[in-house]
Amino acid sequence: MFKLQRYFSLASAAAIILLTVALSLLYRQNAVVNLSKLIEAQNVALAQSFANNIWPVYTDYVNSVAEIDGDALRAQPETQKIHVTLKALTAGLPVLKVKMYRMDGLTVYSSEFSQIGSSKEGQEGFEKVLRNGKPSTKSSFRETFWSFDGQVENRHLIETYLPIYGPGGRVEGVFELYSDVTPQIVDIGETTATVVIYLLLGLGLLYGVLFLIVRSADRILKRQYNDLEHEIAERKQAEEDRRLALVDAEQANQAKSEFLATMSHDLRTPLNAILGFSDFIRNQYFGPVGDKYQEYAEDIHSSGELLLSLVNDILDLSAIEAGKRPLAKENFSISDIVTECEVILKEQAQSLGIDLVMKVSKDTPPLYADRRAITQILLNMLSNSVKFTPEGGKVTLRATATNTYHTIEVSDTGKGIPADKIETITDPFVRGVSDPHKSHQGTGLGLSIVKSLVDLHDGELDIKSTVAKGTTVTVTLPIQRDLHLSL
Numbered sequence: 001m002f003k004l005q006r007y008f009s010l011a012s013a014a015a016i017i018l019l020t021v022a023l024s025l026l027y028r029q030n031a032v033v034n035l036s037k038l039i040e041a042q043n044v045a046l047a048q049s050f051a052n053n054i055w056p057v058y059t060d061y062v063n064s065v066a067e068i069d070g071d072a073l074r075a076q077p078e079t080q081k082i083h084v085t086l087k088a089l090t091a092g093l094p095v096l097k098v099k100m101y102r103m104d105g106l107t108v109y110s111s112e113f114s115q116i117g118s119s120k121e122g123q124e125g126f127e128k129v130l131r132n133g134k135p136s137t138k139s140s141f142r143e144t145f146w147s148f149d150g151q152v153e154n155r156h157l158i159e160t161y162l163p164i165y166g167p168g169g170r171v172e173g174v175f176e177l178y179s180d181v182t183p184q185i186v187d188i189g190e191t192t193a194t195v196v197i198y199l200l201l202g203l204g205l206l207y208g209v210l211f212l213i214v215r216s217a218d219r220i221l222k223r224q225y226n227d228l229e230h231e232i233a234e235r236k237q238a239e240e241d242r243r244l245a246l247v248d249a250e251q252a253n254q255a256k257s258e259f260l261a262t263m264s265h266d267l268r269t270p271l272n273a274i275l276g277f278s279d280f281i282r283n284q285y286f287g288p289v290g291d292k293y294q295e296y297a298e299d300i301h302s303s304g305e306l307l308l309s310l311v312n313d314i315l316d317l318s319a320i321e322a323g324k325r326p327l328a329k330e331n332f333s334i335s336d337i338v339t340e341c342e343v344i345l346k347e348q349a350q351s352l353g354i355d356l357v358m359k360v361s362k363d364t365p366p367l368y369a370d371r372r373a374i375t376q377i378l379l380n381m382l383s384n385s386v387k388f389t390p391e392g393g394k395v396t397l398r399a400t401a402t403n404t405y406h407t408i409e410v411s412d413t414g415k416g417i418p419a420d421k422i423e424t425i426t427d428p429f430v431r432g433v434s435d436p437h438k439s440h441q442g443t444g445l446g447l448s449i450v451k452s453l454v455d456l457h458d459g460e461l462d463i464k465s466t467v468a469k470g471t472t473v474t475v476t477l478p479i480q481r482d483l484h485l486s487l
């Protein structure tokens, strides 16, 4: 996770230090430059007064001095006079030292006598003044320094070379003034320290406020990150659970289908034997049996038949569910299978006093589907209607078609299905109104098979029913073409 708080602290500390150092240095530099300019301006004024008062008086003396050594110069009475005059002129001013140079660089006067007679020729500041005719200034620090009043220590100085202009406007000599700016520099130092303190306080305050904001942002970020991690873990877990559940369900379904298939096979074999032997007894193939035996044999046989049809239904359903019910599609006439169903159910309907009516539209095109499956669908629908319709009722089958689909509808005037059962009535083993007399016993598999077979044909099943009025079950099948024929 991004460590916002840590990076912010490091970056801010570095920025605060850099900013404080840079700003205080800038301030100090600026203050020193301004001070230098100010002192230079003062020195220019002072030098002008020297040039006016001293230079004209001593011009001849200065120019007359030959290449004599320092001692001889120091012994000159003019030296002493210049010294007294300059000392008087600079009294009360921060000027610590004054020097006077001739154009050839000879130091004709210095308030530090030992320097009189030395040459400035070739010295940078001096030459610059001669070249430009303008003042030149630099600052320095001296641990010991010789002033008008003797030796002083630890002084910040501003040294200015100033050109001396003669009456003709020509540069005739150079003054050098040393001004003491120690108090101002100390002031600047103190102000710089104050600036640093204020900067640190201001930036520190800003840092504090930003730190609080960043800390709460960091906490929010951490919380969201943890929430996200938690959510991701939960989702992964849920996904894993779902996957395992799916695997379980698939395994259970597979196991169920296998169990049903095996069980149904196992049941069918002995059932066939029961049916076969009871048939022998029932029909008395090997000589007569007593009345009671006869009756029991009938019972055994009808129970066996019921059981066999149940097993067949279960087997069908599990085969469809397991995807082991391949569709053998072919073209056939819908009225053919309607007639077949009518033949099968006619007798039963008649015996129950039910009117069975079949209506197939004349222009109905052939159906391209699994014939056995469609027959089973119709038989299940019709047998339900016959089974759940009381005497005197009517069961009607209508088969129609449009360009895109076939519709087969079976309606009756029977006892109907309760509204709250309709949604689940196609689930296996679900039955509608319970019959106290159990006269219409069914296992609740017929409609499940219908639904599964209709689904296999990409069709739709619709059930509409009103209790005590009747039921209409509609199957819609998309018209499918036999690709082999159409090619």
Ligand SMILES: Nc1ncnc2c1ncn2[C@@H]1O[C@H](COP(=O)(O)OP(=O)(O)OP(=O)(O)O)[C@@H](O)[C@H]1O
Residues within 6 Å of the ligand: 313, 380, 384, 385, 388, 389, 412, 414, 415, 416, 417, 425, 426, 430, 431, 432, 433, 441, 442, 443, 444, 445, 446, 447, 448, 470, 471
């Ligand atoms: N036409 C109908 N009229 C009234 N009730 C019906 C009708 N068709 C189905 N039902 C109700 O729906 C239930 C489920 O029907 P389904 O055909 O699945 O099973 P069943 O007929 O009971 O048994 P079987 O497996 O022998 O078909 C029935 O028990 C019945 O209660």
Ligand SMILES: [Mg+2]
Residues within 6 Å of the ligand: 380, 383, 384, 442, 445, 446, 447
């Ligand atoms: Mg049924």
